[in-house]
Amino acid sequence: MSAYRVLTLPGWQGSGLTHWQSRWEALHGYTRVEQHDWQRPLRGDWTARLQDVVLADARPAWLVAHSLGCLLVAWWAAHAGDAVQRAAGALLVAPPEIERDDVRQQIPGWAPPARQRLPFPAIVVASTDDPFGRADYASQLAQDWGASFYSVGPRGHINADSGLGDWGEGHALLAALHSGGRTST
Template sequence: MNRNKTFVLPGYANSGAGHWQTRWETLDASFTRVAMPDWDHPVRAAWCETLDAAVAAEPRGPLRFAAHSLGCLTVAHWALHLAGAAGLAKIAGALLVAPPDPRGPVFPRDALGYDEPALAPLPFRSIVVASSDDPYGSLAFAERCARAWGSRLVEIGPRGHINADSGLGEWDEGQRLLASLLD
């Protein structure tokens, strides 16, 4: 894998041992999880400020994001509403996996501030990865996000929420997609 720094941004309740994000961190020290203030009661403002501080603390880029679920909505909001030019200049791209629909029936109601996702072109390259049977966000929602963000959309078939339960292991395809953000 590429030695450029990658910030891992899990979603609601964090990513456990079997999740592809955790496996990537175990395989490659250039992956760093951004530790959010409260994984079980996310507040968009706090998560975005935490991401902003992590980017600011890095002396230089290129940085990439490997975001899952609520981490995707956090990256988009940060990039479009909070990030300054110096922070954005460090970002090479974002892999945005399984964006959840805040209006969906199983969206966590204690996730505050995520009611309206930031839907405008992102100022860096991005890829949205979606499953055809994600209970947290339909393929149509992922397509809407990808169009709005100016992202390439990759649909991987019926893989649920693209998490540990999806049986992806180290998810080689995801690693290739992330690497392509630097091509």
Template sequence: MSEVATLILPGLGDSGPEHWQTYWERMDPSCRRVHQAEWDAPRCVDWAAVLDTTVAALDGEAVLVTHSSSCALVAHWARTAAPEHLARIRGALLVAPSDPEAPVYPPEPTGFAPVPMERLPFPTIVVASTDDEYVTLDQARAYAHAWGSEFVNAGALGHINSASGLGEWPFGYALLQRLRAGPAARPG
């Protein structure tokens, strides 16, 4: 079987050059970004279709590395994806899940709310910050509980994005390595 791919799923606006997701792409050849046609006013269904096409084209398994709105994207995609596509996902690192029902969430994206609160069919880790303006720690913990995820409180890191100044973010990369090394996920 081929190497486990790492699919980078940025949130709204894509991830710029100083975002930890971009650092990971530069330092790790197994990391590749899933490019969306619309980053600023996306429809969740369109993002899910691109993710599904990407997963369908894989030669082997993948770990998903999401940020912000892409956490909700994965929850929506998992509800409708074919079992053989879900079986290709070894795990997902769900970082800084934003709350699309919160007042600060931008109005342009559509279809991300309500976030599905159902167990995900592969191992997941939710990483949240104590001072994220786009989700409360309690809401992030509720997502983790509903999704069957391990919950990691990363401390005061804001939205865990470029503004957080994390560079290569070794702490998060170690969590990715755990998911990569874990047993292959199977639907069920």
């Protein structure tokens, strides 16, 4: 993927050192899109930051998003204009059910999510026991976004608490996306 760059987009509160995104950054040299405020995510601020990072380098970017980062990718794609052409594709892991009352109250200003078809290939990955979103909700987002859907079974929020380590299964999904393979289960 040397002609490309891989950008990781953590969700609310960022991704700690043992999160698979942080491990991928260390192992593979991927670049985190650092947000100005991980505790109070403002959709407009986060979108502007992603736009700045995407435009800072002419190489196409693979977007690897977790949780709220998934909703960021969809919102950015709907509002990025020509910059969206720099996105090669997206791995969207554990999108939260932002329209659920308890989640919306924790993360105000993000509901409803953008639901337009993404202009690049994408895979939505979900767990069957994610406390922040049901798998059928993630599957519907995948359908709305024109993305493939992949279930990892019972893995919680697919984060550091899920005990995934380097999460080879997820990296294989990114590689399949890069090679043009579409995965669904």
